[in-house]
Amino acid sequence: MSLLSKVLKIRRRESNHMTKSATQFVESGIKLNKEKKVKKDRRPLIISITSVTLFLLLWEIASRNAWINPLFISSPIEILQASVYMVQEASFWDNLKVSGYEFLAGFALAILVGIPIGVFSGWNKYFNAIVNPFISGLYVTPKVALLPVIVIAFGIGPASKIVIVFLMAFFPIVMSAQKAMVTLDQNLIKAARTFNASEFQIFKTIALPSTVPFLLNGIRLGIGQGLIAVVVGELFASTAGIGYQLTSNGQNLQTDRMFVGVLIITITGLILTFLLGLIEKRFSSWKPEHK
Template sequence: MTDVHLEPPAAAAAADVPADRPLVTVEPVGAWVRYRAAVLGTVGVLILLVGWQLVSSLALIDPLYISSPIRIVEAAPVAITDDGFLHHIAVSAQEFVLGMLLVILTGIPFGMLAGWYRPVRELSDPVVSALFATPIVALVPILVLTLGIGVGSKVAFVYLLAVWPVVINTTAGIRDIDPGVIRMARTFGAGDWRIFHTIALPASVPHIIVGLRNAVSRGIIAVVVGELYGASAGIGYYLNQTGQIFQTDRYYFAVVFLALVGVLLGLLLTALESRVSGWKVDR
């Protein structure tokens, strides 16, 4: 009887690989894969602008109520130099920054506490859910009457409208941590604080960034709405003034400017997320 010697699959596979061939090959990323998101995003914006220009040029909507990209570009220098637009932007930026600082300083820590400690979450969850679903816009007149038409009422409105997405997403980020990772860390003798700042905090960063994106959008809306109700300066005040006298081109210039600010802040947050959570798989 002839003895049959079976070669292990791994050994057989290794024997078929040339000695000078690397075990792992890395394919270079092509230009299309690298810049695809930027190219497609630019194409989408161009389609929107061309469609908008056609609607305006063909007079499908009364030009008194709709501007066009070309007219907005032509109106931009006049708005900036003659209307004090930069002053209004500075006022709104101050209100937005102060409100968002309060959101970050309170919303993120509270969301972490609610996600880490179950009693805190169970105690605050009904209140947070109710306030998140409440139409905060209805409180603007009360805030203006209470805090005046100055910066205080706008900061309060930004905070009330923007803080809840941060709290909810931060809480979700802490709760989504794999319990097995925490148990393994405890097995190796890690305490609560070490687990929190080496595992929980980094793992929750993507959720926090999502919450901040939503908060930025809601914060910009809050500034505009608050200034529409009562203000002596600011981008909302500017929109109110230009809208009342049908300066359509300048009105839409302010709206487009706010949209660009929101897009820019979103890109900055995306870049921050990529830098601090490079371990996350992009799908």
């Protein structure tokens, strides 16, 4: 082997060693940053859990020392005990199924109607001129004030609750879709038109993808409104459901059972909004940026 070959071989080994060392250094840095990020991300969660735990502890102490009237507000332990008994009752699951059906049917209807109307009214000014007076008028109308009319028209069964859920969840969805159309990146649209893209191509490839983050936000807001609508509708007039159960428990002064019903609605809303929040983060990069 010539001297030149030996030198090249030695340099190649040194180069490989340096590359390997640099790679290990970068990987260790990335790993360290990830560990720091995980530790940093856990702090808000720990604070939230601590605050909720302290609140429940103070609530229990206040109940045990009769600082609050147990006739109106049960203690956390009593609510937990009541929930254990209630989940063993067939009537509890029957009421839960009724409320779940009313919410899902009304909310699905709000999505199926709200998204197309919001998207097309935000895209086409003539269509917007047709539907906007009705959307604006119904939006400012208190939906609870329409409950007597809805019950008279659809009865006290699930249909009336489906309608009120639809009305409550519809507006966050349709308005989010309209906002998505208004905030489109006009530079992208102009660039597409310079390449002779048709309106349908622009709508399909630019407008629709840009609406996804806004629509998810509207759906997330609609979840809360829909859950409120289910309970309010069942409190007003119903023969079954969580709201009906709340009314029955309230009339019998069973506050622990009342709080179980409220807790179920709260947990359901938290789970749904959390899951949708994860999906929303996934599509947050699709939202147009304005500088």
